[in-house]
Amino acid sequence: QDRNLMYYLTVYNEPITQPAEPDNLDTNGIIKGIYKLAEAPEPGTKPRAQILASGVSVPWALEAQQILNEDWNIAADVWSVTSWNELRRDGLAAEEEAFLNPGQDPRTPFVTQQLAGAHGPVIAVSDYMKAVPDQIRQFIPNDFASLGADGFGFSDTRQAARRYFKNDTHSIVTKTLQLLAQRGEVDAQAPAQAIEKYRLLDVNAGTTGGAGGES
Template sequence: QHADGHSPILAATNPAVVTYDPAYGYEMGHIIRDGIERMYGPAASGEGTGPASDKNLMYYITVYNEPITQPSEPENLDVEGVLKGIYRVSASDVQGPKSQILASGVSVPWALEAQRILAEDWGVSADVWSVTSWNELRRDGLAAEEDAFLNPGEPARIPFVARQLADAQGPIVAVSDYMKAVPDQIRQFLPNKFASLGADGFGFSDTRAAARRFFKNDTHSIVVKTLQLLAARGDVEEGAPQYAMDRYKLLDVNAGTTGGAGGDA
């Protein structure tokens, strides 16, 4: 399991597997409750009014041995978003160029730190979204495409991820602690300029911070990639990405700081 960058992709090949990459305990609580209802719900025995049981399901939930700060469940939590795969965890109130950061699992705290740096150092307004399931978002998107294909002339159903991000302005940086192919699963359903960060290639044995810097999916990599996409649109100065790379020593694995927010495991 060490240096696992691909297991969500393997899980995606089995239609019986429901895969989640939650960040927080409150997300996991809703996911597990919903999973129990789907697999063992009262409708299975003809009793009650709950969702029908589906015995052709199994759940793969990726959790980490890396401690992170666990917030309490927000008021008015978008539970539907948690279960279907994406909800906004932090909206930026900065007046500046807009961007979106989509993150899953342990990378959500990195995205929140990148949001702060983008605001304080660059005047960029970045909203952060917790993607609890790239896989389920893709399945929903493919189902919407199939429905449109088989029902020509009928109004097309909009994929859930597209509805959630319908009003999201600016480019999207999608990040996980898995290979880029994991967040790339939703790329086709979004019109925004889209870039993925992840842990591709062979493993790298070092500290967590050094490994994330090596793979370029850490906090400062999110910042630099966001600036690159904004610079391509003319929303920030052309030289901002290179200046940021130099400022944060992006090519130095020993300069990484991502991965210690909750202490040592």
């Protein structure tokens, strides 16, 4: 069809165990940029949160989900983001359509549709800079925070680096507690307790990302 297209594949050099395919897999969400990977276990009346993760950070999010449930009695859903960029493009396209068609009902961005009815703050985590997940911030109706690897000049193990940049499993847990505390849904001291409990200020205490493949 003589279309001018470019395809690319992003590859990590870190081996991870791929999560099992969820029941009722949302293939449309995979293609468009986001799908729910794991429902919160036994949410009941617990405080709720939504963790959005991409690439190698997906296993960290799943581990954070478990810790939040077991240590803090918080129910977090985990979403796999297959493309922050695609979600951004779709959101901007929806805004452009609304701008050029005043008087018509605006189309809702796909990521906004996916998170409709999802309760609690959104924590978006990536092994890229925070600017990557921040691309979708304006399309998220919930409270929002991003975690990423901003900065340079730090060379150590992967576990130490993720702890240094505060985008590891326990940082996800602590950030979730912080947002929930701001909403009055958990004790105001919970974030400080988590920082101490998980030794968040100690880069040597990091445990996230030790699957091998060091470069």
